[in-house]
Amino acid sequence: MAAPLARPAPERPQFVRNTWYIAALRSELDGPMLARTILGTSVNLYRTSDGTPVALRNRCPHRGYPLSEGTLGPDDVITCGYHGFRFGPDGTCLSVPGQQAVPAHADVQTYPVVENGPFVWIWMGDPALADPAEIPAETGFADPSFTFVPGHVVIDANHQLIADNVLDLSHESFIHATKIGTRDVAETGITSRSDESRWLVEASRIMPDAECPPTYRERTGLQSPIDREQHIHYFVPALYVLDVSVVKAASVHDPADGPRRPYLGKVVYGLTPLSARRTHYFFAIGRDYALGDAAMDEAVREGQLCLIEEDAAAVAILQELEDEEGPSPEVSTRLDTAALIARRMLARRLRAEAAAPASAR
Ligand code: FES
Ligand SMILES: [Fe+2]
Incomplete structure (x- = not known):
């Protein structure tokens, strides 16, 4: 008797459609x-x-x-x-x-489509659900105290590999060691939270008395030690906002010099899948200092493109290996917490969208 035909596996939705993507x-x-x-x-x-x-x-x-x-x-x-x-x-x-x-x-x-900040955003899902008010205000685009340098590259990797990259910033200490990475980043634990109602994952890293990395030295004139903070808001799957703050360390601050004024930065990434193995990587790098300084804008743009090149090379290697061998077995640590929460949230969001009536897809 002929073997029964294998039932094809149900097609797994690859992409969330009912969300704003930067186009x-x-x-x-x-x-x-x-x-x-x-x-x-x-x-x-x-x-x-x-x-x-x-x-x-x-x-x-x-x-x-x-x-x-x-x-x-x-x-x-x-x-x-x-x-x-x-x-x-x-x-x-x-x-x-x-x-x-x-x-x-x-x-x-x-x-x-709608314009918000330096970008045009697109809704690829059910048009009836497209509410421009859902674009998160955490980007800071409406905050006049920030100026932004935007850009766009395409990376040869699935968007989830890029999400893993930006959610585990301990890679800065290794991949970006000559620019923004110091040992403090990999050595400092994170705290993370999530808010399913906004498909949001948050992660924070507080680094008192940290070494000042070369990029911040050049841009702000700060010297070690500094108090450094990183706060991530990742709206699964398409928008990542990193708030950064650097300031002369409280431990060495002389109150006679007046109040400490932190230098604030915003790193906004739009992860827009081009295909299953290529991703548009939109960026807008914000700062609340050196406003209107064209030379600083150019330094920020070039610096960002160098960082992205380093990240893109790493995730493209992973994508290539995944193409050839399939996904690698993984061992996770506490620093992976946010990335793991985000992966689970993405799976739930895809399932929820697939289960919704067609009119709500
Ligand atoms: S008119 Fe557009 S393809 Fe023929
Ligand atoms: Fe990076």
Whole structure:
């Protein structure tokens, strides 16, 4: 008797869809139409003539040609560059060549988009659930005491490998030893909390009398010892905010010098899956000092790109090994607590989304 056919394993949803993902820098929408793959789907991003950002599925319903390869007219109508179907910014197919009637199912899917801080954010799930107020205020983008340097790179790794990286900052002591890492980071324990109602994981590390790492020495003029703090807010799966603070250590502070004023920084990362093994890594590096200092902006940008290069190399190695061998067995420590909470929360969020009625997906 023939063996029964194996039932295919149910497909595991890879990506949370009902959340805001960073899709682009605002400035990227000032030029020609922008093709960007998000959650494995090619999206066409552009602004209408009044500046409103728009996101459309970037495949023409006729034969799938990218709409971003077409032309955008002053009337905000896109003409497909292959055979000339025409589309409005609401995705409606307005006309097709060679016949009066527009065929059925010729409209293009649109996605909610909103501008917040230096970024354009996109909602790839159910449009009825897209509430711009859900973009967390913890980014600090609305706080005028901060200035931000934004940027974008693509990393050859799954977004979960990157989340692991940014949630366990003890790697700074090794991967970034010449820039922001000192032994204090790896040697100091973290406290962590979670808030499922916001899909939020928090982790804090307080480092009194710490060594001042080279990058902070250069940017602030501080010398060791310093009091250093790191506070993470990670909104699973797409947004990571790290608040950092450095100040001359209280133990060596002379009260005659007046109050100690900490230098505050914000590290905002948008982790937007491009595919299962590539991730858009948007960053906005904030500071509450040297506002309006263009040379500092440039130093911050270059410094950040160097840090990302170091992280990207590490996670790309892990991705390559995972491609070849599958996931590695793991041994975790107390410093992994936040990353482990986040992984479990992501699994629950994916399950919750998969179980929700279609209209809520
Ligand atoms: S593929 Fe767009 S009109 Fe043919
Ligand atoms: Fe890093």
